[in-house]
Amino acid sequence: MTPKVDLDNIQGNVVKAYGRYGLGVARYVFFHVTVPVAGRKFVGDIVPLVTTGAPWTDPARIPSVTTNIGFTYEGLRHLDVPEVTLHGFPETFSMGMKARREIIGDTGPSLYRHWDPIWNNNDDDKQHVHVIVIIDGKEEQDLENRYQEIQRILAANPGVSQLVGHRGAGVDNLPYQPASGLPPSPETLGYPGGKEHFGYSDGISTSYFEGCGEDPILVIGGGKPTGQDPHTAAGWAPLAAGEFVLGHPDEAFEYPEAPGPPLFSRDGSFMVYRKLHQNVGSFHSYLDAEGAKFPEGKEALAAKFAGRWRNGAPLVSFPTEKSANEFIAELAPLQVKVWTRTASPQEQARFAELSLQLVAYDYGDDTSGARCPFGSHARRTNPRSALEFGNAKAFNVPGALSNRRRILRRGLPYGHVEDPTSDDGEHGVVMMIVNADISRQFEFVQQQWINYGNDFGLANDPDPLLGNHGINESRRAGGRMIIEGDKDAGKPPYFCDRMPTLVETRGGDYFFLPSVTCLRMLAMGIVDPT
Amino acid sequence: MANQSGNAYALTMLCPILGGVPPDAPSGMAGQTYTARLRNVLQTLRMNEESPMAQVPNTYLCRFWVLSDVPYQGKPAFLEHLKSDYLVFSSNFHGELEPYLEGMWNALKDGVLAILWHCVGHETVRDAASFIAYVKKCQVTTTFFFNGSTDEPLAEQLKNLYLKQEFSKFAFENQGKSAQELQEAFRGFIQRTNPENLAGPTWKPGAYHLDRADAEPETAAGAASK
Numbered sequence: 075m076t077p078k079v080d081l082d083n084i085q086g087n088v089v090k091a092y093g094r095y096g097l098g099v100a101r102y103v104f105f106h107v108t109v110p111v112a113g114r115k116f117v118g119d120i121v122p123l124v125t126t127g128a129p130w131t132d133p134a135r136i137p138s139v140t141t142n143i144g145f146t147y148e149g150l151r152h153l154d155v156p157e158v159t160l161h162g163f164p165e166t167f168s169m170g171m172k173a174r175r176e177i178i179g180d181t182g183p184s185l186y187r188h189w190d191p192i193w194n195n196n197d198d199d200k201q202h203v204h205v206i207v208i209i210d211g212k213e214e215q216d217l218e219n220r221y222q223e224i225q226r227i228l229a230a231n232p233g234v235s236q237l238v239g240h241r242g243a244g245v246d247n248l249p250y251q252p253a254s255g256l257p258p259s260p261e262t263l264g265y266p267g268g269k270e271h272f273g274y275s276d277g278i279s280t281s282y283f284e285g286c287g288e289d290p291i292l293v294i295g296g297g298k299p300t301g302q303d304p305h306t307a308a309g310w311a312p313l314a315a316g317e318f319v320l321g322h323p324d325e326a327f328e329y330p331e332a333p334g335p336p337l338f339s340r341d342g343s344f345m346v347y348r349k350l351h352q353n354v355g356s357f358h359s360y361l362d363a364e365g366a367k368f369p370e371g372k373e374a375l376a377a378k379f380a381g382r383w384r385n386g387a388p389l390v391s392f393p394t395e396k397s398a399n400e401f402i403a404e405l406a407p408l409q410v411k412v413w414t415r416t417a418s419p420q421e422q423a424r425f426a427e428l429s430l431q432l433v434a435y436d437y438g439d440d441t442s443g444a445r446c447p448f449g450s451h452a453r454r455t456n457p458r459s460a461l462e463f464g465n466a467k468a469f470n471v472p473g474a475l476s477n478r479r480r481i482l483r484r485g486l487p488y489g490h491v492e493d494p495t496s497d498d499g500e501h502g503v504v505m506m507i508v509n510a511d512i513s514r515q516f517e518f519v520q521q522q523w524i525n526y527g528n529d530f531g532l533a534n535d536p537d538p539l540l541g542n543h544g545i546n547e548s549r550r551a552g553g554r555m556i557i558e559g560d561k562d563a564g565k566p567p568y569f570c571d572r573m574p575t576l577v578e579t580r581g582g583d584y585f586f587l588p589s590v591t592c593l594r595m596l597a598m599g600i601v602d603p604t
Numbered sequence: 605m606a607n608q609s610g611n612a613y614a615l616t617m618l619c620p621i622l623g624g625v626p627p628d629a630p631s632g633m634a635g636q637t638y639t640a641r642l643r644n645v646l647q648t649l650r651m652n653e654e655s656p657m658a659q660v661p662n663t664y665l666c667r668f669w670v671l672s673d674v675p676y677q678g679k680p681a682f683l684e685h686l687k688s689d690y691l692v693f694s695s696n697f698h699g700e701l702e703p704y705l706e707g708m709w710n711a712l713k714d715g716v717l718a719i720l721w722h723c724v725g726h727e728t729v730r731d732a733a734s735f736i737a738y739v740k741k742c743q744v745t746t747t748f749f750f751n752g753s754t755d756e757p758l759a760e761q762l763k764n765l766y767l768k769q770e771f772s773k774f775a776f777e778n779q780g781k782s783a784q785e786l787q788e789a790f791r792g793f794i795q796r797t798n799p800e801n802l803a804g805p806t807w808k809p810g811a812y813h814l815d816r817a818d819a820e821p822e823t824a825a826g827a828a829s830k
Contacts, residue, residue: 367780554776569776 079285079315083341083589086125087142088508089286092210095136098255100486101217104237105205107152112233118597119227129287139216142208144345144585149204158603162333166513170201171583179525179542184579191246192239193581241500253486253504264406266386266432270487271352271501275386279433281480284312295433299459299472304436325477330510334603341589346507346516348582353497356574378557379538381452389446391435443558448530451539454523481515482508543575551575607746610755614696614746619723621689639689642722643670656715658810661707662758666695698757705736759802766806770797
């Protein structure tokens with residue numbers, strides 16, 4: 075039975091990756107509440123601007139700017155949410171991201187001492203950041219207009235202050251965190267997803283859940299595996315809504331843990347905000363040095379790290395550079411025609427067919443990892459049915475070990491790479507992870523699948539791209555990756571070691587994304603758990 | 605038979621601990637009951653490579669603890685209590701029970717007696733044969749035995765782990781060498797690691813951690829594997 079997910083009540087960023095609708099720039103703005111009554115009025119003034127999850131079926135009616143809002147545990151406390159409700163939140167959320175550092179691997183180069191000033195307030199003091207307002211837009215001007223609206227609301231509510239202290243090029247006091255998709259070069263125009271600073275096409279696959287209101291085709295590769303042919307819709311089923319939205323049954327047929335009263339948490343969700351700096355100098359120098367030795371060459375090595383070629387083609391379906399390039403060479407011009415609405419019906423059909431190949435696969439034909447290594451980023455973080463290890467009858471359902479570890483990925487790159495040979499500078503990705511249970515979903519993936527490898531038979535080898543390999547400066551960074559060989563082709567395995575840390579955390583926290591109903595209750599101060 | 609899985613044996617024994625305080629206990633001092641004293645003995649045992657049980661041949665994994673009562677699981681279960689405190693000894697090892705216990709007695713006679721001194725009937729334990737008889741009297745059947753490793757003798761397993769670790773290092777260090785260089789390096793590897801010799805080089809019994817000299821700086825991976 076389809077769950078009753080009220081898309082008009084859910085915040086839009088829970089169900090939509092706005093970037094897919096052409097909203098490619100963003101500002102993340104943070105606030106501190108000192109006077110609860112002012113904080114509640116501030117929230118109330120923002121509610122009319124909040125974007126809901128209602129489907130955008132008519133392309134002409136897609137808004138040019140969106141607004142969403144979330145709260146840390148301390149933020150809710152500073153709005154005078156009753157103690158009983160606060161105590162109903164899971165400990166993970168009330169502790170916050172900084173205090174969870176040992177679990178998620180924000181240690182060494184990612185320790186909070188290296189974070190942007192906005193996150194540092196006498197180290198372990200209570201959360202200083204209370205509210206996040208997320209503005210996504212099509213153009214900078216759309217963002218600026220909405221930002222100014224919010225500035226006016228802020229000015230009308232003394233008792234709420236905007237927190238500055240984001241690092242940007244040459245400064246460490248930006249009033250908000252800007253982010254934007256990287257513009258394609260003439261060569262990469264029409265490539266799938268968006269580019270990030272290492273040159274990978276990113277954000278191609280997305281999790282798909284029941285009642286989310288998005289295009290049903292996205293269930294392919296985005297839902298949970300059924301054991302049928304993964305290249306077709308029969309191979310996939312929507313994940314339970316309760317994996318992402320509170321107040322709905324999850325994959326274990328239970329409601330996710332949430333505070334009372336039910337109206338407070340229903341249709342809400344949790345979001346993890348992470349500013350991740352990318353060490354582009356280390357990435358390029360390691361890839362150049364190791365790629366010169368890797369028998370299949372540098373681009374193939376980059377693909378082995380990610381599980382996709384940097385042009386976006388999945389390794390498991392396109393095992394050679396030639397096949398991947400041919401695939402994208404056909405897809406990209408069709409994508410441009412679809413964008414500019416100049417594609418013929420035949421071209422549209424072909425484009426849809428090719429787009430599916432980006433996501434419609436599992437690892438059933440690659441149980442030895444010869445094509446896509448067990449340790450590659452994509453295979454670790456979204457194993458599909460790979461944890462069956464080729465034994466189709468291993469569990470009652472093929473995704474038994476992964477269906478409860480799915481997340482929704484939101485966010486955009488930030489900054490520009492001025493010097494590709496250096497790790498310095500301000501550039502990376504603002505990653506926002508939406509899930510119903512931060513501990514079971516985000517933290518599990520981060521701890522067990524990114525910073526550890528035992529589930530894949532890889533001992534304690536971390537994720538090559540996102541793993542914490544130690545501090546680079548000390549020359550003791552020691553990431554390892556085994557790239558499986560191919561017995562049939564007589565190819566030996568390849569060993570990468572002394573890998574530098576490529577991604578470092580520069581800030582973030584855990585946020586509650588309330589429903590619109592809950593936002594109104596917060597604003598009115600009528601949350602009553604009794 | 606639930607006590608055995610292939611050549612692996614799971615011993616579970618429960619010895620009743622003497623009630624009250626020993627006659628030599630100073631009056632008015634805390635921590636003098638047989639149970640408290642025994643717990644103190646167990647909690648101050650050395651760990652890992654330095655554990656006295658590391659000297660007992662073929663021990664895969666073992667644990668001593670004091671069982672004071674059984675947990676109540678709520679209605680409709682009955683609220684029950686044990687008649688006394690018990691010393692529990694649980695050990696997974698290679699081979700048959702009697703030779704294992706004989707090995708334990710030979711390696712650790714004084715330690716065994718120091719622990720059993722707190723238990724009912726310990727006076728009967730004088731030599732290997734009476735120790736075996738005592739343990740058998742206290743033995744309960746191990747149910748749900750899951751053996752976390754293979755069932756080979758411990759020395760084989762330790763050598764396996766050592767070789768696996770060293771071979772992994774070898775693979776990383778010698779990648780890309782010519783066939784001749786590789787063969788030469790492999791000869792050196794075989795000479796150095798001496799795969800046929802179980803006595804050494806190998807891991808020490810009780811070691812649960814990789815070669816520390818080779819440990820990476822603190823990373824999340826390190827933390828996760830602890």
